[in-house]
Amino acid sequence: MLVKQISVFLENKSGRLAEVTKTLGSNNIDISALSIADTTDFGILRLIVNKPELAEGILKESGFTVSCTNVVAIAVADEPGGLAAALEVLDSESIGIEYMYAFVGKTSNQALVILRVEAPEKGIEELTKNNIKVLTSEEVYKL
Amino acid sequence: MQYWNPTYECMSREEMTRVQTERLINTVKRIYHNVPFFRDKMQKKGVEPGDIKSLDDLKKLPFTYKQDLRDTYPYGLFAVPLSEIVRIHASSGTTGRQTVVGYTRRDIDTWAEVMARTLTCAGASKESFIQVAYGYGLFTGGLGVHYGAERIGASVIPISGGNTKRQLQIMKDFGTTILACTPSYALFMAEEMEEAGIKKEDLKLKAGVFGAEPWSENMRKEIEERLGILAIDIYGLSEVIGPGVASECPCKCGMHIPEDHFIPEIIDPVTEEVLPPGAKGELVFTTITKEGLPIIRYRTRDISSLNYEVCECGRTSVRMDKVSGRTDDMLIIRGVNVFPSQIESVLLEIGETAPHYLLIVDRKDNLDMLEIWVEMTQSMFSDEVKRLEDIERKIRKEIEGTLGITAKVKLVEPKTIERSEGKAKRVIDKRKL
Numbered sequence: 246m247l248v249k250q251i252s253v254f255l256e257n258k259s260g261r262l263a264e265v266t267k268t269l270g271s272n273n274i275d276i277s278a279l280s281i282a283d284t285t286d287f288g289i290l291r292l293i294v295n296k297p298e299l300a301e302g303i304l305k306e307s308g309f310t311v312s313c314t315n316v317v318a319i320a321v322a323d324e325p326g327g328l329a330a331a332l333e334v335l336d337s338e339s340i341g342i343e344y345m346y347a348f349v350g351k352t353s354n355q356a357l358v359i360l361r362v363e364a365p366e367k368g369i370e371e372l373t374k375n376n377i378k379v380l381t382s383e384e385v386y387k388l
Numbered sequence: 389m390q391y392w393n394p395t396y397e398c399m400s401r402e403e404m405t406r407v408q409t410e411r412l413i414n415t416v417k418r419i420y421h422n423v424p425f426f427r428d429k430m431q432k433k434g435v436e437p438g439d440i441k442s443l444d445d446l447k448k449l450p451f452t453y454k455q456d457l458r459d460t461y462p463y464g465l466f467a468v469p470l471s472e473i474v475r476i477h478a479s480s481g482t483t484g485r486q487t488v489v490g491y492t493r494r495d496i497d498t499w500a501e502v503m504a505r506t507l508t509c510a511g512a513s514k515e516s517f518i519q520v521a522y523g524y525g526l527f528t529g530g531l532g533v534h535y536g537a538e539r540i541g542a543s544v545i546p547i548s549g550g551n552t553k554r555q556l557q558i559m560k561d562f563g564t565t566i567l568a569c570t571p572s573y574a575l576f577m578a579e580e581m582e583e584a585g586i587k588k589e590d591l592k593l594k595a596g597v598f599g600a601e602p603w604s605e606n607m608r609k610e611i612e613e614r615l616g617i618l619a620i621d622i623y624g625l626s627e628v629i630g631p632g633v634a635s636e637c638p639c640k641c642g643m644h645i646p647e648d649h650f651i652p653e654i655i656d657p658v659t660e661e662v663l664p665p666g667a668k669g670e671l672v673f674t675t676i677t678k679e680g681l682p683i684i685r686y687r688t689r690d691i692s693s694l695n696y697e698v699c700e701c702g703r704t705s706v707r708m709d710k711v712s713g714r715t716d717d718m719l720i721i722r723g724v725n726v727f728p729s730q731i732e733s734v735l736l737e738i739g740e741t742a743p744h745y746l747l748i749v750d751r752k753d754n755l756d757m758l759e760i761w762v763e764m765t766q767s768m769f770s771d772e773v774k775r776l777e778d779i780e781r782k783i784r785k786e787i788e789g790t791l792g793i794t795a796k797v798k799l800v801e802p803k804t805i806e807r808s809e810g811k812a813k814r815v816i817d818k819r820k821l
Binding site: 250252254255256261282284286287289291305308309310311312314343344361 | 764765766769770771772773776777798799800801802803804
């Protein structure tokens with residue numbers, strides 16, 4: 246159920262983001278989701294792609310600093326309180342969330358969210374137990 | 389342990405003092421009679437050759453500065469007729485007019501001798517294949533190592549600097565066992581090696597003699613690990629002779645100086661007083677066998693200290709500590725004396741950073757600002773912003789604790805900082821004073 250996320254270190258200067266996406270594009274790697282965390286000087290680009298191992302290798306070869314982390318992808322009802330229900334599960338189990346981001350998928354009536362949590366395996370277990378839909382990596386990479 | 393010339397390398401202190409005294413007295417006489425510029429200096433100080441009777445009298449003699457070589461450009465300090473000069477080298481002249489040095493046939497012989505000791509110190513023998521990746525030409529590095537390597541009977545590969553791909557190919561194909569170049573170029577080669585798909589196991593490399601720029605212990609560790617070799621620090625400067633002025637042995641506990649040719653002193657760069665053994669200060673050299681350009685009390689501007697204890701390797705020669713900075717590279721930031729090497733050791737003690745960094749000094753609203761660029765490495769990187777900010781904070785705190793100045797730390801992408809195949813550029817000073 247764990248989804249592999251690729252993180253890339255980027256300096257805040259023009260053209261860097263374009264460089265990463267171009268590198269992935271020319272290697273036929275499809276991006277399903279992305280988010281950027283930025284500070285004044287640098288940013289961390291987080292990506293969910295269809296071929297994470299290949300993407301990691303190619304970006305490293307191109308001189309980027311890259312890491313790969315396990316994250317959890319969930320689908321929640323696209324209605325008020327939909328996300329809250331899922332987050333409450335994690336909170337009641339004291340599983341901290343490092344960061345999260347929502348992304349657009351092709352499924353209707355569901356909002357897709359990537360969660361980076363302290364204990365991903367336990368998180369998945371608890372979410373599933375509470376009827377929150379956790380997406381498999383295959384499902385996510387296909388998006 | 390192997391010595392090239394045990395008679396001198398393992399000589400008793402008493403005997404060495406006798407050799408040095410005799411040679412010093414002769415050198416001073418020669419220079420006084422043959423170099424008008426230096427004779428004037430001595431006369432102004434009220435010193436005559438007859439006043440120099442023992443090593444203790446060395447401190448009575450005036451200093452020689454790099455500026456003196458510039459003022460007498462090109463041949464004003466030569467002590468022999470120009471017909472006796474068989475080789476001329478010159479410094480790059482990046483910090484002013486270039487300085488010219490000349491060698492007689494015997495000087496070239498002396499140079500090969502001291503360089504042979506250096507290479508033997510690093511474990512070289514007639515069986516070795518020595519790849520000389522120091523630049524050949526007016527720079528003393530290439531030819532200096534070359535003659536020493538030939539003297540011991542090793543197979544010399546005179547490839548000179550640059551063209552890294554070819555360097556690596558030759559290193560692999562020719563079975564190079566000893567590499568001679570600047571430490572930053574060695575590290576650059578290690579990086580390129582990974583990219584060229586050459587593994588350290590593919591090489592026969594055993595040791596490297598690295599010099600011509602200051603480097604840290606951690607940089608040594610990195611070179612040793614990545615190339616799988618023993619990395620030996622060597623020291624030299626063209627004004628004294630070139631490479632061969634000092635070299636570490638495998639004990640890596642200071643660089644042995646061939647004292648039968650060069651007498652070192654450590655002085656306080658401000659008061660110019662001679663400092664006792666062990667004290668940190670400016671390194672000063674007097675040559676006592678050179679003919680073409682004998683030099684008295686040359687101010688190297690390098691910061692070091694001297695250790696007279698007998699080394700584990702059995703050599704009795706005095707050892708100089710790794711150069712920890714330059715008196716003239718010293719940056720004064722908000723009134724604090726800062727050596728780039730101090731910042732380097734802070735970065736390295738943090739242990740998470742690779743040795744690639746750049747210091748940018750600027751002045752805004754009459755206040756000096758120090759910015760430190762540190763290249764991101766794979767091991768430092770995290771997908772969480774707070775971890776990266778922690779690293780920045782840690783570096784900033786360490787700098788503040790060590791130097792007492794605040795600095796802005798900026799993490800930059802790998803290979804942002806310019807790599808050179810020669811000396812690494814560590815400082816950009818934008819202040820217009």
